[in-house]
Amino acid sequence: MQYLTAGESHGPMLTGILTSMPANVALNISAINQQLALRQNGYGRGGRMKIEQDTVTITAGMRAGRTTGSPLALLIKNRDYAHWQKIMGATADNPDQLRVVTRPRPGHADLVGGLKYDQQDLRNILERASARSTAMIVALGSIAGQLLAQLGIHAIGYVTGLGGQTLANTEWPTNMATLRAVVESNDMRLPDTSQVAAFHGAVDAAKAAHHTIGGQITVQVAGLIPGIGSMQNWRERLDGRLAGAIVSIPAIKAVSFGDGPALGEMAGNAAQDDITWTPQGGYTRASNHLGGFEGGMTNGQPLLIHATMKPIPTQPRGLPTVDIATHETAQAVNERADVTAVPAASLVAQAMVQLTLAQEITAQFSSATLADLRSSYQQFAQRMQDRRND
Numbered sequence: 001m002q003y004l005t006a007g008e009s010h011g012p013m014l015t016g017i018l019t020s021m022p023a024n025v026a027l028n029i030s031a032i033n034q035q036l037a038l039r040q041n042g043y044g045r046g047g048r049m050k051i052e053q054d055t056v057t058i059t060a061g062m063r064a065g066r067t068t069g070s071p072l073a074l075l076i077k078n079r080d081y082a083h084w085q086k087i088m089g090a091t092a093d094n095p096d097q098l099r100v101v102t103r104p105r106p107g108h109a110d111l112v113g114g115l116k117y118d119q120q121d122l123r124n125i126l127e128r129a130s131a132r133s134t135a136m137i138v139a140l141g142s143i144a145g146q147l148l149a150q151l152g153i154h155a156i157g158y159v160t161g162l163g164g165q166t167l168a169n170t171e172w173p174t175n176m177a178t179l180r181a182v183v184e185s186n187d188m189r190l191p192d193t194s195q196v197a198a199f200h201g202a203v204d205a206a207k208a209a210h211h212t213i214g215g216q217i218t219v220q221v222a223g224l225i226p227g228i229g230s231m232q233n234w235r236e237r238l239d240g241r242l243a244g245a246i247v248s249i250p251a252i253k254a255v256s257f258g259d260g261p262a263l264g265e266m267a268g269n270a271a272q273d274d275i276t277w278t279p280q281g282g283y284t285r286a287s288n289h290l291g292g293f294e295g296g297m298t299n300g301q302p303l304l305i306h307a308t309m310k311p312i313p314t315q316p317r318g319l320p321t322v323d324i325a326t327h328e329t330a331q332a333v334n335e336r337a338d339v340t341a342v343p344a345a346s347l348v349a350q351a352m353v354q355l356t357l358a359q360e361i362t363a364q365f366s367s368a369t370l371a372d373l374r375s376s377y378q379q380f381a382q383r384m385q386d387r388r389n390d
């Protein structure tokens with residue numbers, strides 16, 4: 001399974017391709033659109049999210065509501081394109097309307113990208129570096145999620161910290177359906193709704209102070225059997241592949257599993273997950289310090305993946321920079337921006353986890369059709385279960 005996206009932030013549309021999706025999966029398009037709406041809904045987003053109303057159109061790989069096994073092609077239109085058509089250079093004969101960007105923003109791709117691709121107009125970099133592309137990632141991830149759900153695997157991304165404020169309570173629901181209902185009930189994607197007002201306050205304070213904030217995200221995955229991924233070679237370690245996928249999300253600067261950085265401070269005998277066995281339940285663990293991975297393989301515990309998002313780089317009061325046209329000291333361009341996008345990024349992280357798991361599972365098991373995948377996955381699950389009980 002492979003996926004790619006194309007499209008500029010203020011261009012006409014985003015395009016996505018997803019290959020090797022098993023045949024005969026009934027896709028729920030309104031469920032994809034619901035995820036797109038949730039991605040837009042996060043508290044702290046800028047004016048752009050008032051313009052867009054993302055919905056997906058699937059133009060290939062599906063007939064009569066079911067996948068055919070052919071590559072899926074997706075498109076999401078950019079409503080904002082109506083305002084940017086001239087600036088985006090829809091025709092070659094309007095160079096004076098291009099609104100050239102020459103003052104790169106520290107923390108964005110503008111300067112390095114401009115140098116690398118030899119662009120004097122940094123818009124040619126920022127348009128594609130923009131996290132607008134994450135709308136398509138969420139659509140693709142939702143499709144991967146629908147496939148995983150057929151195997152009883154469910155992922156949810158949520159926010160656990162914002163601008164230095166972190167959730168103290170770790171007693172939020174462990175049942176995935178309840179957790180999802182709580183997370184999707186509030187525009188901060190918090191698993192603890194008693195904290196929503198405080199987190200809104202952090203966004204409001206940042207906005208009033210003319211700066212931006214980052215935060216902390218967790219993606220939790222339930223229902224995975226042990227033995228997905230492998231210790232045989234570094235590329236096959238699933239925890240490594242997930243970490244790479246998460247860090248590829250714009251503005252994500254750190255990723256960890258289970259107790260994460262705290263593991264480095266713990267005594268060795270307290271940092272592992274002791275193994276127990278009962279005739280009824282087979283092998284079990286009383287704890288999940290390691291976040292569901294041993295040797296790069298799932299160990300049957302829920303996955304707990306944490307990510308840190310840096311503050312949005314575009315500042316209402318542009319940061320010190322250099323104008324690339326003159327080399328003079330300048331104030332960075334102030335494109336309209338989000339105060340924070342941690343809630344949206346938690347959905348993007350969820351999508352990247354869904355895509356990576358779907359990639360891994362369709363590679364490990366026979367997957368031309370959903371029936372093939374189900375039977376080979378269940379056969380393996382049974383073998384792991386038998387081993388646990390023998």
Ligand SMILES: Cc1cc2nc3c(=O)[nH]c(=O)nc-3n(C[C@H](O)[C@H](O)[C@H](O)COP(=O)(O)O)c2cc1C
Binds near residue numbers: 108249250312336337
């Ligand atoms: C959902 C989402 C929304 C974002 N919104 C903005 C924004 O409004 N303004 C901005 O400067 N950066 C925004 N970013 C972050 C930039 O896209 C990112 O910092 C930039 O592409 C450089 O990549 P890097 O931070 O990974 O180095 C957003 C990121 C995400 C995931």
Ligand SMILES: C=C(O[C@@H]1CC(C(=O)O)=C[C@@H](OP(=O)(O)O)[C@H]1O)C(=O)O
Binds near residue numbers: 047049052129132335
């Ligand atoms: C468009 C999206 O996010 C954008 C990501 C982004 C950036 O620089 O990454 C900059 C902003 O775009 P604009 O300059 O048009 O306001 C965000 O709104 C989106 O999430 O759909």
